[in-house]
Amino acid sequence: MTATPLLEVRGINKSFGPVQVLRDVDFAIYPGEVTALVGDNGAGKSTLVKCLSGIHPIDSGEYYFDGNPVTVHSPRDAASLGVEIVYQDLALCDNLDVVQNMFLGRERRNGIVLDEVTMEQLASETLTSLSVRTVTSVRQLVASLSGGQRQTVAIAKAVLWNSKVVILDEPTAALGVAQTANVLELLRRLADTGHAVVLISHNMNDVFAVSDRIAAMYLGRMAAQVKATDVTHAQVVELITAGRSGELGLAPSGTESVNGVES
Amino acid sequence: MSAVASATQPSSEIEQRPASLSTYTRNYAARVRGGDMGSLPAVLGLIVLCLGFGIARPVFFSTINFANLFTQAAAITAIAMGLVFVLLLGEIDLSAGFASGVCAAVLAVLLTKHHAPWYVAILAALVTGVVIGVLIGFLVTKVGIPSFVVTLAGFLAFQGVLLLLVESGKNIPVTDPAIMAINATGKLPPAVGWALLVVAVAGFTAAQLVRRRNRAGRGLAADPLSVVAVRVGTLAVIGGAAVYVLNLERSINPIAASVRGVPVIVLILGLIAVLWTFVLNRTAYGRHVYAVGGNREAARRAGINVDRIRISVFVIGSTMAAVGGIIAASRANSVDPNTGGSTVLLYAVGAAVIGGTSLFGGKGRIVDAVLGGAVMAVIENGMGLMGVDAGIKYAFTGGVLLLAAGVDALSRRRAAAAGLR
Structure with missing residues (x-):
């Protein structure tokens, strides 16, 4: 594992009109690793990825690439940094x-x-x-x-x-068992050749099969970013559904929204 | 040569295509069964129609009639070539017929009323086509009106413009020798015909061999020599037969006036067809046209300027309509309110579709327009020789068009099932 992340964002905020979709999100991606980005529907995974790739401009927050602060205003900026996204609907002719x-x-x-x-x-x-x-x-x-x-x-x-960074939005959602295994194997090889890979997925089996780190989002916040070996299946599910699991995750009395849902 | 390919890149995990004539034939048969028929229906249709008309009216196979086929097919083929671009995006240009009429009228008015030189008149006609195309493209792309509606409006409006230009029903004669040479009087001397054929075959062979050597040199699967030989041989045999027949004396009274040689229009259309085929297959622009026709969103995400591509195909469509108009004016020696009217548009759309261009976008080639134009000309010509009613002719042509569109739709379904599209 490398000490400095290849791509890192700190304190990202993003609102669409009155709706705040991302709140003070920190997220780091390391070369040679598969980072799984998990979270329930509407947790802000796709928005975070779109901010990383320059499709959505961020309202506030810092964006570092290879340790240097950068600004990303458009997909072209992201592409020139070496950030590529594989969309769910593939975009092939x-x-x-x-x-x-x-x-x-x-x-x-x-x-x-x-x-x-x-x-x-x-x-x-x-x-x-x-x-x-x-x-x-x-x-x-x-x-x-x-x-x-x-x-x-x-x-x-x-x-x-x-x-250098390849982000995949639910690459296995529509695939059968054997094909899923092939794609996951491919992600692993991608990381082994030095790429930083981000895998967005709802499937816990896929996440644990392939990822080195797991980043769980909960209601627009980054609940926790942990090594895959340090957590259990059940803990990740708790992070996704409740935002915290024991010591991990958001503080119990953090915000009204967390408390509200947790009760 | 496949041995070289595998020797230079032994580590490749990608299977190199096995290279032999029999594999090629098998692959082709598999593609046809899978619904990707390419130009097969048009070629078969052409053979059947020629044999049918030839048996019913032996004069169909006379040398003079053979030469007639080319001049008859020319205008529709030119318009159809432009329509291939429009159809590739899944759009339609219903105004192409009268756009060709308007451009022809511009040509005729400049020549006859303003005594402009022929090249100025041709340039003006082509520019008119470009302007019409930009207008249609702007309305479709930037304003967002469906192309069907925009060009339907154009169909009516251009008919009106044509009427105004020829001043309600008068007939403007076109007697300029250079214009008449395009598709009426112009014949290549027999020796020039042969020389051009040799150049064409040699050029094609060289292109094929260079391509093959480049691929093999980099360790990629190259076409086997036998396949190249078959392609070159087919071109040489068909071209040779055509030049031979066209070089025969076809005048009814050879002593008074000898008529022989390849019509100039064959050379002109041949060059245009090569140009557009090159653009579609060998340039990034052509690749982007196919991409936008196949999946507009994917093309947009790949950074292609989709609007610019969409406008450009309407420009090419209308400019080729102008070329068709010039050819039609040359053949008729005049422009009247019906130039580019009646069946011209439907025949041109029909030519593209019969040739194998899909109405659903993403699939089509320039050679489709050539083959389809030939089918249309053979029907028109053969029916004329049979002396059948215009009613029967239209009904039959409509049926052929419907058949072609049906083949397109069915082969698409079949291809979807076979995973080819």
Whole structure:
């Protein structure tokens, strides 16, 4: 484990009109680790991720990348830092093949002509480096791929751009057992190659199978960020549903909202 | 060559496509069964129609009629090429027919009333097409009116503009020799026809071989030589036969006036088709057109300027309509209030769809417009030779269009089941 986080935010606040969605959220992501971001519906996971990726500007708070303070105003800023997001709905074009999708919007060219050879080679190398065996041909149309294969392509697309942080929004939600295992294995390999991986998931089995750290959100706050080996399944569920579990989590008399729900 | 491919990249986990002619044939058959039929229905339809008309009216196969087919198909094919771009985004341009009429009228008015040189008139017609396309694209993209409605309004409005330009029902003659050469009088000398065919085949072969060497050199699966040979051979045989037939004497009275050689329009349309095919397949712009047609949201997230792509396809659509209008004016030697009217638009949309371009967006090629345009011309020509009623002709053409759209919809369903789309 590295001492300094690759990406860290401190005291993030975010409101949509009168609704405060994030309150003083601290969140740190380390290279070489899978950090699971868990929380109930509406806890603020997606908003936090969108703030990290520059889709939503933050109201207040600090954003550090590699220990240096940075400002992220747009997805382009985040992408130039090396933060890539794999969305739940994947954002792939069915009528294009694997290579074309992986390079979409960032095609390699020779003059005005597309450099198909280089793109195909890089796509193959990326898939190979992730030890992907499920995608047999990089010239297959994405339409012909299964859900797990699509997820693999979406992840490989994020990796292709020398990304340092890869954030995945419920990558296994729509997958079967075997495909889920494949994707989780891929996340593990991604972390092992030095990426900082964030996994948003509702599935405790997935979370414990793959993550090094678990960050639990509760009603717009970061309830706790702990090592996966330090907590039990039941403790994480308590953190998600009540915001605290024994010593862990938000202070019992912290705010009215926590108390209100806890009773 | 597959041995080289696997030797240079032995560690690759990605399976290299096995390279042999038989595998290619098998893969193609599998794709067709899976619903991805490409140009197969159009090619089969073309063969069936030609044989049918040829048997019913042997004059169908005469050299003069063969040359006629090209001049008949030209205007519709040009418009259809532009419509392929529009259809690729799942949009429609119903105004393309009368837009071509308006552009032709601009050409004719400049030539005949203002005695402008032919190149100025052609440029003005093309610019008119660009302006129309920008207008439609702006209304669809920035204002947000569905393209069906915008272009339906354009269909009516451009008909009105055309009437105003030709001053209610008069016929503007187009007698400029350069314009007439485009699709009426222009023939390439037989030797030039052969020379161009040699250049085309050699260029195609070189392109294929270079591509193959680049891929093999980097350890990627390359097409086997046998497949390249079949492609080159097919082009050479079909092109050779066509040039041979077109170079035969087709004048009724050869002593008075000899008529032989490849029509100039074949060269013009060939160059345009190569240009647009290159744009769609080999440039980032073309890739983005397919991406926006396949999944607009994915394209937006990939950083593609979706609005700019959407406007650009309407510009290409209307500009190609202008090209179609110029070709039509050349063939008719005149522009009248019905230029680009009646069946022109439906034939052009039909040509693109019959060729295999999907009305649902994301799937289509320029060669679709060429093949579909040929089918349309053969129907028009053959029905004309049979001397059937206009009523029967329209009903039959409508049926063919419906059949093509049905094949598109069904093959889409089948492809969805087979996971190809």
